[in-house]
Amino acid sequence: MPKNRFFLLILFITACIFTTSAQELKAKVTINRSQVSDTRGEVFEALERKMTDFLNEHAWTEIKFRENEKIQCTFLLTVNTYSATDNSFTCSLLLTATRPVFNSNYMTTSYAVRDAQFNFEFREADQLEFNPTNIDNNLVALLAYYAYMIIGMDFDTMSPLGGTEMFNMAEDIVNVGQNLGAPGWKAFDDSKNRFGLLNDYIDGSMESMRQLRYTYHRKGLDQMSENPEEARAAIMEALELLERASHAKTMSQVPQLFTEYKRDELVNIFSTKATKEQKERAYDILFDIDASQNEAWQKIKK
Numbered sequence: 001m002p003k004n005r006f007f008l009l010i011l012f013i014t015a016c017i018f019t020t021s022a023q024e025l026k027a028k029v030t031i032n033r034s035q036v037s038d039t040r041g042e043v044f045e046a047l048e049r050k051m052t053d054f055l056n057e058h059a060w061t062e063i064k065f066r067e068n069e070k071i072q073c074t075f076l077l078t079v080n081t082y083s084a085t086d087n088s089f090t091c092s093l094l095l096t097a098t099r100p101v102f103n104s105n106y107m108t109t110s111y112a113v114r115d116a117q118f119n120f121e122f123r124e125a126d127q128l129e130f131n132p133t134n135i136d137n138n139l140v141a142l143l144a145y146y147a148y149m150i151i152g153m154d155f156d157t158m159s160p161l162g163g164t165e166m167f168n169m170a171e172d173i174v175n176v177g178q179n180l181g182a183p184g185w186k187a188f189d190d191s192k193n194r195f196g197l198l199n200d201y202i203d204g205s206m207e208s209m210r211q212l213r214y215t216y217h218r219k220g221l222d223q224m225s226e227n228p229e230e231a232r233a234a235i236m237e238a239l240e241l242l243e244r245a246s247h248a249k250t251m252s253q254v255p256q257l258f259t260e261y262k263r264d265e266l267v268n269i270f271s272t273k274a275t276k277e278q279k280e281r282a283y284d285i286l287f288d289i290d291a292s293q294n295e296a297w298q299k300i301k302k
Helices: 003-017 042-057 138-158 164-177 194-202 204-223 228-248 254-270 276-289 291-301
Strands: 025-032 071-083 088-100 107-121
Touching: 025 042, 025 138, 042 071, 042 138, 071 107, 071 138, 088 138, 107 138, 107 204, 107 254, 138 164, 138 204, 164 194, 194 204, 194 254, 204 228, 204 254, 228 254, 228 276, 254 276, 254 291, 276 291
Parallel strands: 025 071
Antiparallel strands: 071 088, 088 107
16 A cells, blocks of 8 residues: 555544544433333334434534543433323433543532423424424423533533533523423422522522532542542532532522432542541531431431
8 A cells, every 4th residue: 555545544544533523412311111001112212212312413512522521411211191192291301410530430420300390292203303593392492401401510510610601501491491381491380390490500699509510520529539638628618619509599409409419429428538527517518408318418427
């Protein structure tokens, strides 16, 4: 092979290896239809496939992501009812997104939420297409909203308030969603619905909630392998920010949601090599925010 062709081939292979794409998510969608009696699986298989393609193939930002940088997330959709007559689904969603911890093989949960009002209409032949200026499909709105939330939450862990643009996009979808006639979008219906959680998270009085995500992940977990004492101190600082957010808006569910999906991780961090003072302070903060998890928090003090 001529040298110049060999050189071009090497360049091509190298470009393929290090290629980047705009797709940000590596989502896995699983549909649990055990609660419905309809035995035809085609519509559920089509739904699972099209949800997966929609989340993974759309470019949600202009930032280039390498394959190993994509945000891993799972969408577990439980179908409560399905009607072939009007193509309606009433579902609940369990969403979990993870983030790698630097210099380790550990994946930490960056965002998790349960949505009990994940309802929509879908036909097997439907194509899911996203146009932010014209959203008239509730399933598209739901998936786009959660795509922006996942990316925004991830970005907040990487830089202070890094996810602002993503949350603005999610807020735009919430505003559109209020006109779609589906549950979960409207203000004051439920403090844990999509409007309530996003509105609290981006509320200026709750900015410490966003600051804690960077402190906890970037200054804390990411430094744990190199300097565990400083990392644990940073995570303690993050808990102080969590307490501040909880007191700033006492009815908000956002601080408690954080403790729910970080519970086991927090117990592990403070139950081992933390100082007595750190253990006691961490326990006090976590118990104050979510006393229902006291059995877990008690392990911190042992």
